[in-house]
């Protein structure tokens with residue numbers, strides 16, 4: 001059976017990468033590596049965390065219709081290469097897109113069956129603490145990301161699920177349960193029965 005796509009959105013610094021790492025200990029998932037014009041943070045590896053490209057290369061991907069979606073976020077472009085997502089789904093693997101709200105909106109316009117999960121912090125103060133503790137952004141960038149966070153949380157009502165990342169393991173368990181439940185939809189399960 002073809003894999004499903006799950007979008008994970010949430011403010012920068014809320015802990016998406018951390019929770020996804022914990023989730024991937026629990027189940028096999030294909031994590032879609034985005035292209036971005038942002039500069040790598042210390043420890044980020046090209047091709048693993050992102051494909052780090054310049055603006056010209058990003059524009060070429062747009063022109064070639066190679067991106068499933070793309071958006072601008074705090075001064076940089078981010079986009080999802082389409083080909084690998086489709087290859088993973090065709091191979092029966094579930095795909096995770098860690099993308100912001102504008103990109104999520106584009107994907108769902110093209111592929112309404114995509115499941116959208118929003119990850120929120122337990123409080124604004126905790127989000128600010130996490131952004132600062134990551135130590136990768138200037139105070140100015142942190143202020144921009146916090147401003148953007150409030151706009152993003154306002155879009156969360158459009159999502160299918162809302163997970164609060166207070167404890168990493170609890171949030172990962174909730175994501176795991178959501179994915180499990182989505183595979184129990186009648187359309188999927190009944191198809192299995194007919195093929196039996």
Ligand code: ADP
Pocket residue numbers: 010011012013014015016017018019130131133134165166167168
């Ligand atoms: P994102 O991918 O959403 O930008 P990260 O996964 O990089 O966020 O996490 C941002 C910071 O918050 C990191 O320093 C991470 O260790 C910390 N963090 C993530 N989840 C939690 C949590 N549940 N409790 C405390 N700190 C957390």
Ligand code: 5GP
Pocket residue numbers: 008009010011012013034035038069070071073078079080098099100101102103104
């Ligand atoms: P960061 O710079 O903190 O890694 O990511 C900033 C924001 O960009 C996060 O909200 C993240 O989910 C989002 N993002 C990462 N990759 C993509 C992508 O391919 N497309 C879109 N639309 N957003 C992305």
